[in-house]
Amino acid sequence: MxxxxxxxxxxxxxxxxxxxxxxxxxxxxxxxxxxxxxxxxxxxxxxxxxxxxxxxxxxxxxxxxxxxxxxxxxxxxxxxxxxxxxxxxxxxxxxxxxxxTDGVGLVGDIQDRLGVPLAGRRILVIGAGGATRGILLPLLQARPAGILVVNRTAARAEALAHALEAAGRVRGGPLEAAGGQEYDVVIHATSAGLNEGEAPPVDYRVAAGGLAYDLAYGEDTPFMRQARDRGAALAVDGLGMLVGQAAESYRVWRGVRPDVRPVLEQLQLA
Ligand code: NDP
Incomplete structure (x- = not known):
């Protein structure tokens, strides 16, 4: 049937x-x-x-x-x-x-496909909307050194950090809280900067060998360009997360995990 x-x-x-x-x-x-x-x-x-x-x-x-x-x-x-x-x-x-399954899709894409381990890394998340709510716990479960969430509306980032405060490794604040510091992984999770727009004006540096990950997808997003200017050797869009979250849904429903690579390649070609 x-x-x-x-x-x-x-x-x-x-x-x-x-x-x-x-x-x-x-x-x-x-x-x-x-x-x-x-x-x-x-x-x-x-x-x-x-x-x-x-x-x-x-x-x-x-x-x-x-x-x-x-x-x-x-x-x-x-x-x-x-x-x-x-x-x-x-x-x-x-x-x-x-x-x-959004967070597992992201973490799997970063660690398994891109080969960037999150344990012990300093993570900056820009944006505190629905997508960030979905990814914070799975990111924390990968045991980073810490996560800083910054957002245009600081109170939202602070509330998300507060909700996870038992884990103790999440802080929240305004965009300025990134403070020109260096991060190993910078994740862009705002809806700003799509198409011809600008990525939010956040002051950060990407550490040598670090990763910049845009949840939005597109060949070369404004955030990917911004992050390369700030030292990111590897800057990717969120297509891998999209395929990863779908694969995890499939596993939840049917008990088997699809191979994401050929499907991602098919999407990238399209
Ligand atoms: P929400 O509408 O829930 O949140 C929007 C976020 O963007 C808020 O933090 C908001 O800040 C911020 N923002 C909007 N405009 C600006 C601006 N001009 N300057 C600075 N910050 C701004 O969206 P989602 O969290 O659901 O989605 C965010 C992005 O993630 C989208 O691009 C979406 O497509 C992508 N996404 C990708 C997925 C994937 O599988 N790859 C899965 C889910 C989402 P404020 O709180 O101040 O309003």
């Missing part, structure tokens, strides 16, 4: 999820159908529940519904609870599981 999955969001036409999951299914010879569903805030809940009632096995959730999906789930994984946001729903006979 064909297993049905979907991605839900608004807008949704731009989503690469159907392409990614169809490619993963091909790797295993799985018989599945994956569709893109456009929802409105008023219809999100009933659309998800109707998809599950019709036999759907799982859903990816994208903007602007990640918080609503966390509320809808019966159970949350630890990383979804820490994020307060869900990008993966799994419909089990005993209820709806909510998970967040």
């Amino acid at each position: 064909t297993d049905c999955y979907a991605v839900i969001g608004n807008p949704i036409a731009q989503s690469k999820s159907p392409l990614l999951h169809t490619a993963f299914a091909r790797q295993f010879g799985h018989d599945l159908r994956y569709e893109a569903i456009l929802a409105e805030p008023e219809t999100f809940r009933e659309t998800v529940l109707a998809f599950a009632a019709a036999g759907g096995r799982g859903m990816n959730v994208t903007a602007p519904f990640k918080l609503a999906a966390a509320e809808l789930a019966d159970t949350l994984t630890e990383r979804a609870r820490a994020a307060g946001a869900v990008n993966t729903l799994k419909f089990d006979p005993d209820g709806i599981l909510g998970d967040n």
Whole structure:
């Protein structure tokens, strides 16, 4: 029998999820159908529940519904609870599981694909929106020396750091808090600077052999250019994270982990 999955969001036409999951299914010879569903805030809940009632096995959730999906789930994984946001729903006979695979997608891309270990490294995260909420706990679990989160609205960065304060290695502050210091890994997680825009004016240096990682994707983003000017030998966009989070969703649903490399190469060529 064909297993049905979907991605839900608004807008949704731009989503690469159907392409990614169809490619993963091909790797295993799985018989599945994956569709893109456009929802409105008023219809999100009933659309998800109707998809599950019709036999759907799982859903990816994208903007602007990640918080609503966390509320809808019966159970949350630890990383979804820490994020307060869900990008993966799994419909089990005993209820709806909510998970967040964004952070694992990022950490896997940095450590496994790019070969940059995070343990003991100094990490700077620029931005404190939904994406940052999703990546902080998995980043911390990779045992860096410390994480500084800076944001245009400082209170948001401070609140995120405060929520993880038991771990003790996260600080938050305004953009100026980066203070011209050197970091081993700089992660750009704001929605500024796409297309012809500018990356936020943050004063940092990238250590020798360090990494600059833009969560946004594009051939050569403003942040990647900025980071190279500040010493980054390696500056990459977020396509690897996108494929990584999808692969982790696939594993949550079906218990097997797809090979991300050929799918990423296919996307990069496109
Ligand atoms: P949100 O809307 O939740 O947060 C936006 C963030 O950008 C906030 O920190 C906001 O600061 C900051 N910001 C916006 N405009 C400016 C500006 N002009 N100057 C400085 N800071 C600014 O977005 P998300 O966190 O969901 O997404 C952030 C980025 O990450 C997007 O580009 C998104 O596409 C990408 N992303 C990539 C993923 C991947 O798989 N590669 C997965 C998820 C996200 P403030 O709080 O002050 O408003």
